[in-house]
Each structure stands twice: as C-alpha cells, then as structure tokens.
Amino acid sequence: MNEISFHVNGKPITAEITPRTHLADYLRESLCLTGTHLGCEHGVCGACTLLVDGEPTRSCITYAVACAGRDIRSIEGLEHDVVMAALRTAFSAEHALQCGYCTPGMLVTARDIVRRLPDADDDRIRLELAGNLCRCTGYNGIVRAIRRVLDLRLNFETVPVDRVSEMAPIETATTKPILKIAKPIQPTGDGLRQTLSFAVPRDILWRALQDPALVASCVPGATILSIAQTHITGEMAVAFGPIQGKFNGSADVTYGDYEGTVLGEGQDKISKTKLTAKAFFSVTEADVSSSVLALTINYSLRGALAQFARGPVVQAFADEIAGIVGQTLQAKLSGSGTMIAPKRLSAFRLAGLVFWRWLRKLLNLAS
Ligand code: FES
Numbered sequence: 561m562n563e564i565s566f567h568v569n570g571k572p573i574t575a576e577i578t579p580r581t582h583l584a585d586y587l588r589e590s591l592c593l594t595g596t597h598l599g600c601e602h603g604v605c606g607a608c609t610l611l612v613d614g615e616p617t618r619s620c621i622t623y624a625v626a627c628a629g630r631d632i633r634s635i636e637g638l639e640h641d642v643v644m645a646a647l648r649t650a651f652s653a654e655h656a657l658q659c660g661y662c663t664p665g666m667l668v669t670a671r672d673i674v675r676r677l678p679d680a681d682d683d684r685i686r687l688e689l690a691g692n693l694c695r696c697t698g699y700n701g702i703v704r705a706i707r708r709v710l711d712l713r714l715n716f717e718t719v720p721v722d723r724v725s726e727m728a729p730i731e732t733a734t735t736k737p738i739l740k741i742a743k744p745i746q747p748t749g750d751g752l753r754q755t756l757s758f759a760v761p762r763d764i765l766w767r768a769l770q771d772p773a774l775v776a777s778c779v780p781g782a783t784i785l786s787i788a789q790t791h792i793t794g795e796m797a798v799a800f801g802p803i804q805g806k807f808n809g810s811a812d813v814t815y816g817d818y819e820g821t822v823l824g825e826g827q828d829k830i831s832k833t834k835l836t837a838k839a840f841f842s843v844t845e846a847d848v849s850s851s852v853l854a855l856t857i858n859y860s861l862r863g864a865l866a867q868f869a870r871g872p873v874v875q876a877f878a879d880e881i882a883g884i885v886g887q888t889l890q891a892k893l894s895g896s897g898t899m900i901a902p903k904r905l906s907a908f909r910l911a912g913l914v915f916w917r918w919l920r921k922l923l924n925l926a927s
C-alpha cells in the first residue's frame with residue numbers, strides 16, 4: 561500500500577492505494593464515482609477518459625499511485641463547466657448518444673476539442689475522436705454536436721499554448737497514460753487478511769495445519785496430486801459465474817513456531833493466467849479450548865483472469881473460501897462429521913457480498 565494525496569473533483573484526498581490499482585478502479589470502487597466507464601481496459605476505447613491536470617487521460621491504464629499531487633476531474637466534477645454544459649445540451653439535441661456507455665469519455669474528449677481547436681472542421685473533429693469508440697451512433701450526431709458547440713464561440717479561458725499537444729495521426733494526447741516516470745511502478749500484489757476462530761485448542765489446530773491433505777480437503781476445488789515432505793503439487797478449480805479456471809501448480813511450506821509460510825505458483829491451463837502467492841499464517845491461543853488462525857496472503861495474477869482481480873471481488877472470494885475452509889476444518893477437527901467442501905462457489909452469493917460492501921461504503925461516504 562502507498563499513501564497518496566491528490567485532488568479529485570476539487571476535493572483533497574489522501575488514501576492508501578495498492579500500486580497496481582488503476583485510477584478508474586479507484587474512483588469507481590473507492591469513491592463511488594461511477595460516471596467513469598470501463599470498456600476495453602486496454603487504453604483503446606476511450607470510455608474511461610477523464611482529466612488529469614486538465615489533460616484527457618485513459619484512467620484504465622493509469623495507476624492511481626502515479627497521480628500523487630495531481631488534479632483529477634471525472635465527469636461528475638464537470639457538472640458546472642461552461643463548455644460541458646453546452647456539450648450536454650448539444651449531445652441531446654443532435655441525438656449524439658444511444659446507450660450512453662461511451663458518453664462520459666466522449667464528452668471529456670469533446671470538451672478538449674472545443675477548448676484546444678476552436679477552428680476545427682468536421683474532418684479534424686473526426687480525427688480527434690479516433691481514440692473514442694462508439695458502437696451505437698455512427699458518430700454523425702457526435703460530430704454535429706461538437707460542431708454546434710464550436711459554432712457558439714463560447715467565451716472561456718483558452719488552453720495555454722504550451723499545453724497544446726502536437727497532433728499525431730492516430731495517437732493523440734488522449735491515448736497516453738500519464739505515467740511519466742522512467743521506471744514504471746511494478747505491482748507487488750495485493751494483501752488479503754483473514755482471521756478464523758476455531759473451537760479447538762491451539763495444538764490441535766497446529767497439528768491439523770501440518771497435514772496438507774487434510775487442509776486441502778477443506779478447500780473448495782482443491783486437489784492434492786503429490787506431497788514430498790514440504791513440497792506439494794496440486795490443482796485448484798475456480799468457478800464462479802463466468803470466471804472459470806483450473807490452476808495447476810506447486811507450493812512449498814515452511815513451519816516455524818506456531819507460524820509458517822506458503823510459497824506457491826500455478827497456471828490456468830486454458831487462459832494461461834499465472835498466479836504467484838505468498839501466504840503467512842500463525843496460530844494463537846484464544847483460551848485453553850479455542851484458537852485463532854491469522855492469514856496474510858500476497859498474490860499476483862498475470863493474464864486474462866487478472867481482469868477479475870478487483871479488490872472487492874477478490875476480497876469477497878477470499879472471505880467466501882475462508883468461511884468454507886473454516887467451517888469444514890472445524891467440523892473435521894471436532895469430529896462432528898466429515899462435511900464435504902463444495903466444489904463450486906455461489907456466484908449469486910459473491911455478487912451479493914460485493915454489492916453489500918459497495919452499499920456500505922456508499923452509506924459511509926454519505927454520512
Ligand atoms: S476502458 Fe477502454 S480506454 Fe480505458
């Protein structure tokens with residue numbers, strides 16, 4: 561986590577943000593500023609365009625931590641902007657939107673065109689819009705709307721000359737991420753913390769944790785293929801809703817004094833997504849008949865499935881797995897039956913958990 565300070569829509573904000581969190585995800589998930597839309601998440605479609613220090617920027621490929629000290633303005637922060645007000649009216653009058661998904665990014669780009677290129681003709685408007693894709697309108701209405709606002713010759717502060725970007729045929733200023741540091745910040749993984757309470761003495765829980773086959777039998781979707789001392793190979797099937805994968809891999813476990821480390825890596829056969837993870841665990845005594853298992857997991861996902869590794873989804877996923885493992889292990893340790901861990905997680909329950917967290921955050925922000 562890095563502590564970052566910046567301004568968002570005029571408000572000073574200081575927050576702890578993981579290095580790999582993109583600006584769009586941070587705004588949408590932590591500040592509930594959902595006017596910034598995500599389409600391709602590869603810097604291609606322009607749906608996520610917003611302003612950083614007044615420049616249109618792809619927030620899906622801009623790390624939030626790279627925005628320290630910057631002034632970020634999303635579509636919500638342009639409500640009273642004179643050019644944006646004229647563009648909203650013109651978009652409506654010229655039928656420049658249908659589903660509206662591209663519209664926030666399109667409006668931010670259109671505002672930049674109006675401010676930067678007061679004499680732009682229709683060809684130039686179309687060229688400037690090359691970085692914003694709309695799959696509904698056919699662009700004619702959008703071009704007419706921008707033309708209409710340009711023709712109004714609004715009286716606003718023009719963009720200083722030294723901030724005007726030289727026009728390039730396809731790659732305009734809007735396609736560049738703002739990451740201008742020489743060495744990109746490398747993701748170090750996200751940390752997940754879990755605490756599970758067990759109604760068994762600490763020694764019983766500790767012995768159970770040294771039996772990988774027992775632990776694996778409590779994890780939904782996990783299968784152990786081989787165990788050679790502290791080196792374990794196995795596979796883990798992940799399936800909730802549209803997210804499906806089967807990770808084959810290995811892990812090395814080291815045990816200390818009621819604590820240990822697991823270093824693991826695996827790869828999904830189909831999507832080729834690679835997972836590396838490092839987990840620290842410790843067992844403490846709550847009282848003579850109960851104990852607490854504390855887990856900290858740092859992981860990194862690279863590949864197609866990494867797009868689902870958003871904070872709330874991963875946290876809900878981890879909470880759900882931890883809950884199942886805790887219940888199953890407790891049942892096995894207390895001899896109250898061999899509760900079989902389910903093979904699949906409930907997509908509806910996970911969606912509910914994510915929604916519930918989002919709602920709680922929203923209510924906290926509002927209060
Ligand atoms: S979501 Fe497509 S460019 Fe950012």
Ligand code: FES
Nearest residue numbers: 658662694695696
């Ligand atoms: S209005 Fe639907 S994508 Fe542009």
